[in-house]
Amino acid sequence: MSGTPQFSAENAQGRFHRQANRFTSVITADGSSGYPVEPGRYQLYVSLACPWAHRSLIVRRLLGLEAVVGVTVVDPIRDDRGWRFTLNPEGRDPVSGAQFLGELYRDSDPEYQGRYTVPMIWDRSSGRVVTNDFPAITIMFETEFRRYHRPGAPDLYPAELRGDIDAINALVYHTVNNGVYKAGFATSQAAYEDAFDALFTTFDALEDRLARRRFLIGDRLTEADVRLFTTLVRFDAVYYTHFKCNLRRLIDYPNLWAYARDLYQRPGFGDTTDFVHIKRHYFQTHDQINPNRLVPKGPYIDWTEPADRSHLPERA
């Protein structure tokens, strides 16, 4: 990966562009897509460092799908051969036997020219990649896998709130989730500053919004919170320095910081967060912005400090 921009090229204005998702099949409750929901059939490939993959791990845990969808975790360090399974015995994915994630992509489509990204879902029956379309994966768990949700699982994407959730997700995606990457991988001052300004404008709006609401959409935890959380939890440890998003730290926003801790302290959030993988991945993989690959020792942040958000109503 040395020297090359991540995921895709920048354009002439030095702006970072994310590649389109290539595998976009869906697993359906009625099997109409050819991929029916079946416990044990599908394997989710994640990096614990990756915010897009982290979403799918949180939702899998919140919905109690651990026994239904298996997970393989890749090594946080990636080279130009892509993600690899060196954390497992003999360096192989125990489910497919592959050594590199790219093998699963190439076996599915020898013509595939895209990047070998996580999160990705692989079908054990056909040996094919089903999807690496990260925004669709969590929605699919929430809607199509309903029959296998644990008793009492939250409805993270309620039909009556989808318009509101989609709207906040769009803003958060462009200015926050992908906004930090646009700042970090910009190769022109103007592109960097545009991303930086949009990011902190949204942080100000969220800080205000979260003064009066427990969650982004009022009193219930939804998909929107999962998506915002994965960027917030990486912010001070990585994006503030590595991606130069340094107007303010997360911990400088009282409401946003308390909100992030409130989520972190719930099952599914903190227990799927791995700061060692997160820091090693970012600081040791992006050679073009951290050529000597040193991993900062700090910051020390106490994610277990009480969140004090109980005055804001939460629907049981």
Ligand SMILES: N[C@@H](CCC(=O)N[C@@H](CS)C(=O)NCC(=O)O)C(=O)O
């Ligand atoms: N599939 C999306 C998002 C997922 C994504 O970017 N995942 C990163 C990790 S955070 C990845 O797997 N990158 C591998 C690579 O670029 O080689 C994309 O292609 O932009």
